[in-house]
Amino acid sequence: MKKVDFRTDILPLKNKLYRLALRITLDSAEAEDIVQETMIRVWNKRDTLSELDSVEAFCLTVCRNLAIDRHDKKEAQNVELQEELHDRPDHSTPLDDLVQDERMQIVKQLFDQLPVNYREVMQLRDIEGKTYKEISTILGMTEEQVKVNLFRARQRIRDKFKEIENYGL
């Protein structure tokens, strides 16, 4: 494989990495920080990158691990996390500009309320359009486990939609 170039091989992944980090941390500033750290870490290992099958998958793995790490730390840090989560829709993130729509905000909240292992798998499959194999590589789990998590995540979303439909908001 040819030598890895930062501008052409790593930098264009910024949005995918950002979306994944944001899905896990639910904080745009932190997500940006994670992307930056991911890129620098990957770039420092550039000599070994040519041995990899996919630089993208590797970047996503590094990004996901960093994001999970920070998310866990944050969760362990305070009891007020739940409160913080409820406040979140008021904070403006770049996505909020895209989905000003109140209905979109509701779906976003449904996504945000999912456990982190469901959120990440839905992000990679339904938003990034990755195959089960790719997701299993990124997340370091079997394809079966990916499917189980995705199934549970989608079922939970479906239940929530049914709740909304039956009882309103």
Add this chain to the structure above:
Amino acid sequence: MDYKYIEQLLDRYFLCQTSLEEEEILRSFFRQEEIPAQLLPYRDLFRYEKAAQKQELGEDFDAKVLAMVNQPVVKARRVRLSERFRPFMKAAALVAIVLTIGNAAQQSFSKKTDPIVRPSVVYTETEPHADVASDGISKVDSIAQPEVQEVVTPD
């Protein structure tokens, strides 16, 4: 219109039996304006999935991360105290040289300009010569100007 295919796809979607292409068909379908009532509840889900793909980082991020990556790696280096102060010593030495040269120049200039600087010295030194010169001039003047004698002629 028959929406059986879409309904079937939707069921399979929730059972994780759809392929990536089929999931894309669902997203495209829910992007249309006219959605039958029974499918309407799921419209927002697929619209959101589509909208969330456009979430991006700005250009300023590129500049920031490029600047960080292009920077040479800075490594910690042990520096001895004498090495640490070497630039100051250099500066001090330079100042000393400039002062020495400046002082020397000042002295040589002040010697040359001394008489001019102190007019009193000039006066006392030149006064006797000036007196002699002045006497000489007055003597010459008296010789050069003969006395005009008034001649009174009788009528």
